[in-house]
Amino acid sequence: xxxxxxxxxxxxxxxxxxxxxxxxxxxxxxxxxxxxxxxxxxxxxxxxxxxxxxxxxxxxxxxxxxxxxxxxxxxxxxxxxxxxxxxxxxxxxxxxxxxxxxxxxxxxxxxxxxxxxxxxxxxxxxxxxxxxxxxxxxxxxxxxxxxxxxxxxxxxxxxxxxxxxxxxxxxxxxxxxxxxxxxxxxxxxxxxxxxxxxxxxxxxxxxxxxxxxxxxxxxxxxxxxxxxxxxxxxxxxxxxxxxxxxxxxxxxxxxxxxxxxxxxxxxxxxxxxxxxxxxxxxxxxxxxxxxxxxxxxxxxxxxxxxxxxxxxxxxxxxxxxxxxxxxxxxxxxxxxxxxxxxxxxxxxxxxxxxxxxxxxxxxxxxxxxxxxxxxxxxxxxxxxxxxxxxxxxxxxxxxxxxxxxxxxxxxxxxxxxx
Numbered sequence: 001x002x003x004x005x006x007x008x009x010x011x012x013x014x015x016x017x018x019x020x021x022x023x024x025x026x027x028x029x030x031x032x033x034x035x036x037x038x039x040x041x042x043x044x045x046x047x048x049x050x051x052x053x054x055x056x057x058x059x060x061x062x063x064x065x066x067x068x069x070x071x072x073x074x075x076x077x078x079x080x081x082x083x084x085x086x087x088x089x090x091x092x093x094x095x096x097x098x099x100x101x102x103x104x105x106x107x108x109x110x111x112x113x114x115x116x117x118x119x120x121x122x123x124x125x126x127x128x129x130x131x132x133x134x135x136x137x138x139x140x141x142x143x144x145x146x147x148x149x150x151x152x153x154x155x156x157x158x159x160x161x162x163x164x165x166x167x168x169x170x171x172x173x174x175x176x177x178x179x180x181x182x183x184x185x186x187x188x189x190x191x192x193x194x195x196x197x198x199x200x201x202x203x204x205x206x207x208x209x210x211x212x213x214x215x216x217x218x219x220x221x222x223x224x225x226x227x228x229x230x231x232x233x234x235x236x237x238x239x240x241x242x243x244x245x246x247x248x249x250x251x252x253x254x255x256x257x258x259x260x261x262x263x264x265x266x267x268x269x270x271x272x273x274x275x276x277x278x279x280x281x282x283x284x285x286x287x288x289x290x291x292x293x294x295x296x297x298x299x300x301x302x303x304x305x306x307x308x309x310x311x312x313x314x315x316x317x318x319x320x321x322x323x324x325x326x327x328x329x330x331x332x333x334x335x336x337x338x339x340x341x342x343x344x345x346x347x348x349x350x351x352x353x354x355x356x357x358x359x360x361x362x363x364x365x366x367x368x369x370x371x372x373x374x375x376x377x378x379x380x381x382x383x384x385x386x387x388x389x390x391x392x393x394x395x396x397x398x399x400x401x402x403x404x405x406x407x408x409x410x411x412x413x414x415x416x417x418x
Contacts, residue, residue, distance in 0.1 A: 008398060011035075011071045011116055013079040013109055017380050018045040018060065019364065020078040020124065023390030025054055027398060032072045037064045040371065041380060048368040066108045070115035076122060076397070077113040080385055081105050083126040106140050110172070114144040120173040120397060121146060124385050127153040127166045138172065146172035150179065154393070156386035157188040163361055165386055169393045179400040184392035194360040195267075198277075209277070214374060215351040216270075219343040222350060268349040271313040272342050273320075310339070310349035355381065363387040 010024040012034040018041075021031045036042050039062060046057035071077070082105060106123075113121045121141065123133065130151055138149040149172050156165035159181075171179065201207040270277045312320075317327060325335045355377040359366045362384055370377040 008076050008401075009072075009074040010076045010078055011074045011112075011118070013065045013071075013077060013112065014081055014105075015045065015060070016041050016080055017364075017384045018048065019362065019384045019387050020080055020122075020390055022054065022364070023385075023387050023394055024076070024078060026387070026391045027394040029076070029394065029398070031055060032059060032074055034060045035063045035065050035068065035071075036060075037062065040376065041383075044369055044371070044380060048365070051367055051369060052365045054365075065112065066104065068108075068112055071112045072116055074116045074118050076120045076394075077109065077116065077118045078122045078124075078390075078394075079109045080124050081109060083129065103136060103140065106137050110141045110144040110146060113141075113146070113172075119175065120171055120177070120401075122393060122397060123168075123170045123172070124390065125168045125170075127168050130168045130170075133168060133170050137170065141172035145174050148173045148176045150177070152181070152393075154181065154389055156389045158185045159386065159388040159392050160186050160189055160363060161361055161386050161388065162188050162191055162194060163386070165389075167385065167389065169389075171397060175402050177397070177400040177402065179393070179396040181392045181396045184395060186388075194357050195269075196354055196357060200356075209275075212277075212351060212354060215354050216348050217350055217352065218346055218348050222348070267351050267353070268311050269351065270311065270349050271316055272310045272339065272347050272349050273312055273316040275347075276313055310343070361386075363391075 008024075008029040010021065010029045010031050012018070012021045012024070012031065015021060015034040015036040016038070018034060018036075021034050024031055034045070036045065042060060042062045046060050049055050049057045049060070109121065109123070123137070125133070129137075130153055133151055134149065141147075141149070149170065151168060151170040153166055153168050156163050156167070171177070196208070196212065198205055198208045201211065320335075320338070321327060325338060327335065352374075353361075355370045355374060356366050358378060358381040359368060359370070362381060363386055364384070370380065
């Protein structure tokens with residue numbers, strides 16, 4: 001195992017699947033300890049380290065951070081403090097710092113960082129936490145000697161992800177510092193970089209299709225997901241089809257993605273008639289099917305919901321034309337009837353992301369073990385931060401670190417702000 005390039009020692013709190021710690025290693029730092037109270041997250045964090053060889057798993061602890069008396073002496077504490085008190089996914093239920101997972105967890109983080117004589121604490125949270133972090137959060141950390149605060153809201157799309165995934169990144173330090181991630185900005189990568197292809201399965205089409213099959217959703221499930229999504233978030237679904245080289249921004253994967261659709265778009269990537277993936281097609285067309293009606297330009301049903309499209313490949317369109325179906329202009333009744341029958345029979349073009357695609361979007365090693373339950377896999381993914389963004393932040397913090405020991409030590413001796 002290569003020696004760290006940086007001398008910084010790191011302790012992780014609220015570690016989840018270990019992405020903050022993974023970012024610290026990529027930034028050349030040494031992870032001394034990692035604490036998380038969710039057993040599933042701890043088990044897969046440990047299993048992942050064994051598979052990837054990034055580190056040994058003996059420093060990953062199952063523990064409630066609020067019950068810890070102290071942590072090992074370190075330079076940096078990284079903390080993915082739970083976001084539920086601020087999350088927009090909990091519209092109308094956010095209690096902010098007054099939540100039991102609000103100020104008490106920020107207080108525990110500051111207390112433990114001081115116990116380990118850390119010089120800097122890096123906190124990640126949803127961007128809605130910025131205001132509370134600047135006021136209540138900064139005051140809490142100042143009580144423990146972390147008198148200097150710097151906060152940025154950064155999108156993961158600036159650091160290689162396709163998701164915007166805006167997050168607040170805050171540092172609380174015992175000395176003044178000004179960190180800047182500009183030199184690490186790369187911009188988003190295209191959708192095609194993240195999706196599974198047959199090449200991932202050694203050109204075995206059957207293995208490829210078998211891996212993706214559990215991800216597809218039928219018409220009934222699709223309607224349920226859309227209605228639930230609109231009820232919970234007041235937003236509809238987005239749809240992106242392969243192999244469009246989409247370079248824009250998509251919604252975040254959330255912990256509820258597999259169950260409710262979250263705010264991430266579904267994909268349409270196979271022919272409704274023959275089942276071939278778009279990557280095997282020379283040409284294709286998109287259709288929207290709502291309650292038996294289909295059209296090239298209509299995607300709003302009578303219930304007011306926006307429905308994703310489905311695909312027909314060029315070969316199947318030619319076959320259907322030979323059978324007398326008219327594809328010119330607005331679809332003729334027999335085409336609408338045919339598409340609706342296919343959907344009613346269980347055919348679908350639409351699917352959720354595969355967990356490996358989720359790993360890629362979060363810049364995680366794609367060989368990491370994940371739960372057999374795809375829902376649980378996406379719960380872990382939805383609670384995880386983007387590794388590339390965290391790496392950029394930690395590298396920037398490392399570069400902004402004061403150079404002289406005397407400067408650091410003298411400020412550590414300052415009396416905390418009341």
